Amino acid sequence: MKNIKLLLFGLLLISWQLFPLSIQIRSFDHDGFTRIVFEGDQSFQFKIRSSDSKFRLEIDKKVRVEKEFIQINNSDLLDKVVFLEEKRKSVFSVFGKGGFEIKRHFVLERPFRVVFDLVKSGPVPGDQKPLKISHAEKSVDRFEKNQESENEFKAGKQGQKKLIETICIDPGHGGSDFGALGKSNLKEKDITLKVGKKLKQIVESRLGIRVILTRKIDSEVSLNSRVSIANNQKADMFISIHVNSSFRKAARGPETFYVSLKATDQESFELARKENKSFDEIDQKAESDDLKMILWNMAQTEFIRESSKLADFIQSELNVLMNTINRGVKQAPFRVLMRAAMPAVLIEVAFISNAYEEKKLTNDSFLDRIGQSIYSGISKFIYYHNTMNR
Amino acid sequence: MNKKLIYSLVAIAFVFFITSLIIFLKSRSSVEPKVENPSKSVIQTEVDPPQLLKVKIFYFTNKSRYMKPMNYELENSPIKIELYKRFIDLIIQEKEDFITPLPQGLRLRTLYYIGSKKLLVLDFNENLVTRFPAGSSSELEFIYFIVDNICFNFEEVKMVKFLISGNEYNTISGHIDIENPFYPDYRYLRIN
The missing domain is CATH 2.60.40.3500 (Immunoglobulin-like)
Structure with missing residues (x-):
């Protein structure tokens, strides 16, 4: 028995020396x-x-x-x-x-x-x-x-606000769901996976933050499962990556979306006024019982302000990269964002339906730069979030 | 000709004439006392539906991300649901020089109007999902092309909900939630 103990100790010592x-x-x-x-x-x-x-x-x-x-x-x-x-x-x-x-x-x-x-x-x-x-x-x-995460989360709920520690990156589509297709048969699902992996690598290496991918391979994941992964892992941020397509072939440029069900901007107001439609009427509609019910069901409601900020930071970086000034942050009821219990945005990195941008999307260094730009937006948001929550 | 027959025919004609005269005078006397306020009769003539209804349909163009208006005339109908159907059939027709953001073979199966909610439910055929070209912008273009045009032209419709072959779907091609009804988003429209 003593010999066995000595042998094990010896092996441990050897492995300790051999495999530092x-x-x-x-x-x-x-x-x-x-x-x-x-x-x-x-x-x-x-x-x-x-x-x-x-x-x-x-x-x-x-x-x-x-x-x-x-x-x-x-x-x-x-x-x-x-x-x-x-x-x-x-x-x-x-x-x-x-x-x-x-x-x-x-x-x-x-x-x-x-x-x-x-x-x-x-x-x-x-x-x-x-x-x-x-x-x-x-x-x-x-x-x-x-x-540990759970304890920290509980600690956060008891008065200390939570800093960003986990990011969930969601490469859109996958498996039999190709997403949008380019004329050269370029598939949205392949681009989103590449960008998602690049972004994960950059965020982890530079920020030391835990990053989860909703899919790591070319597999089909339902929209509900994607957001469940983020919620179950208690992610502090949800970034869904997509490639856009439009009926208008001239459409180009990146767009960043966050959830909203209400149209309240100045343009909408002006148009309603010009057409003798009461804007109050539009506003009242938003307050209807139906909408309250929808908002109540939407986990994202609590985080809309932060999601808007996150979208702003990311879109600004993408605008610089793509040299676009016209396209911007938009609001729409995206299914994958509605149940996210954290700041959540959906990024359309470029238009695959536009011949010029489709060609760019085949270039790996362009995808690298997209990853870099999204990372810059994320890091600016983290600085903002942590400053606000200190 | 037999004289008796002639007398008989004259007598029948006389009786017919007298009866018609009495009916005519009776009908006049029954209408006239009701016209107490002459303006009321004017209103009644205005209520009569005109043959053609002027509508404004907004279309996308390749040059702009906003929809621009075109004026059309639509055959009117006193039955609102029939009118909505005519309107949708009109807007889903392909137009030269404009972009109609619709998948090929799209057809409206049926529609319902729920008055208490001011909600119009549109049930399209399966081509809406099977032939849709994918992409967030494509989905938004389709949804607000339909919703904005309907709500802009028919004030009694405040919301539009989409069904596909009679069933509720989560999304058209993986992006925008279509389980809930849509209010119009007039940010897509440009008057000038």
């Missing part, structure tokens, strides 16, 4: 907090020990790092990260320029990442209190991550 874990570290300041991400090429277990101006991340594996000392220059809060090897333990010590505390930490997968959000220690403005990190040791698996 590679970890990359990056950090960036957000408005109000600093994020530091430890990205591993494989999953690992860890312990956290924190004091006023530093914290230690202890990993029970041999770790390979490029540098043992990293000076952090792009942060107001963090100073340096020092790597040490102790007895069968690899330790990263993170030092601050002053006192700080861990506001939250969470784990993301594919690639495996441990993410820390840090804030200056001392009184926190308003009612906001940092989440208590109670567990010294944590086994990292999906179940615990979900538990």
Whole structure:
């Protein structure tokens, strides 16, 4: 028995030496907090020990790092990260320029990442209190991550507003549902999947935010299932990606939609007035019992203002990319957005029915740039959202 | 000719003439006392439906994302539901120089008007989903081409709901929710 134990210990020691874990570290300041991400090429277990101006991340594996000392220059809060090897333990010590505390930490997968959000220690403005990190040791698996998200969600409901941690990207159509078709037989479902995957990669790598795709392959997913995925995963943002098509072959340019059932803009008012139709009548219609019922059934109602803001940010970026000024943010009762319990938009990246734009959509670097533009819009919205909810 | 027969015919003709005269005088005397207010009779003549109804139909063009109006005349009908049907048949006809945002082979199967809700229910054939070219803009163009034109021309219709072969559908091609009825969105229209 003793021999078996020794053998296992020996094997563990060998594997510890032979297959070291590679970890990359990056950090960036957000408005109000600093994020530091430890990205591993494989999953690992860890312990956290924190004091006023530093914290230690202890990993029970041999770790390979490029540098043992990293000076952090792009942060107001963090100073340096020092790597040490102790007895069968690899330790990263993170030092601050002053006192700080861990506001939250969470784990993301594919690639495996441990993410820390840090804030200056001392009184926190308003009612906001940092989440208590109670567990010294944590086994990292999906179940615990979900538990953690749930706890944070509950904490948010109890007074602390939730920051954006999860984004759901929905590549439109798929499987036997081709979506719109171009003259060259280019399919909407293929473009949306490509853009969705590119966007996921950019958001995860730059923001360290968890990203869910409603479909990863060419498969058919119902509209209700798409939004259920977002709601069940407690996503904080829903981005549906589509390619447009019109009966008017000249139609071109990107468009971003959010949900609304009411036509109330100035143009509509002016037209109604010109035609001796009472605008009050239009307004009254919106207040009818039927509409109230529809709005009550629409989970999106609570988030319309934020969805509008998100649409504005994304559309502005796409307008710059596509050099369009006329097309803009629009409202329409999109089925996939109506039941989303989070800020939600639908982006029509270009018109496949327009010969010029169809050709552009076949170019991979153009799709890259679309992904970049949507990412820029998302990151601006996150800054806005987190500022408003601090 | 037999004299008796001639007398008989003259007598019948005389009796017929007298009877007609009495009926005529009676009918006059029964109408005249009712005309107490002369203006009322004027209103009655105005209520009579004209043969042709002037309507304004808005169409898309390739140059603009907005619909522009064209004037048409439609054969009127005192039966409103018949009039709506004529109007829809008119707008779903293909027109040169304009874009009619409709799938090929689209046909109106039937329609209902629910007066209490001021809701017009249009039931189209399956070509609306099977031959629809897809795309959000296409769906919006189709929906508001129908809804705006109907609501603009018939004030008593406040909402329009779409059925396909008698059934409710979630969407036409995966975008806009058509389970709920639509109010007009006049942002698609341009008068000038």
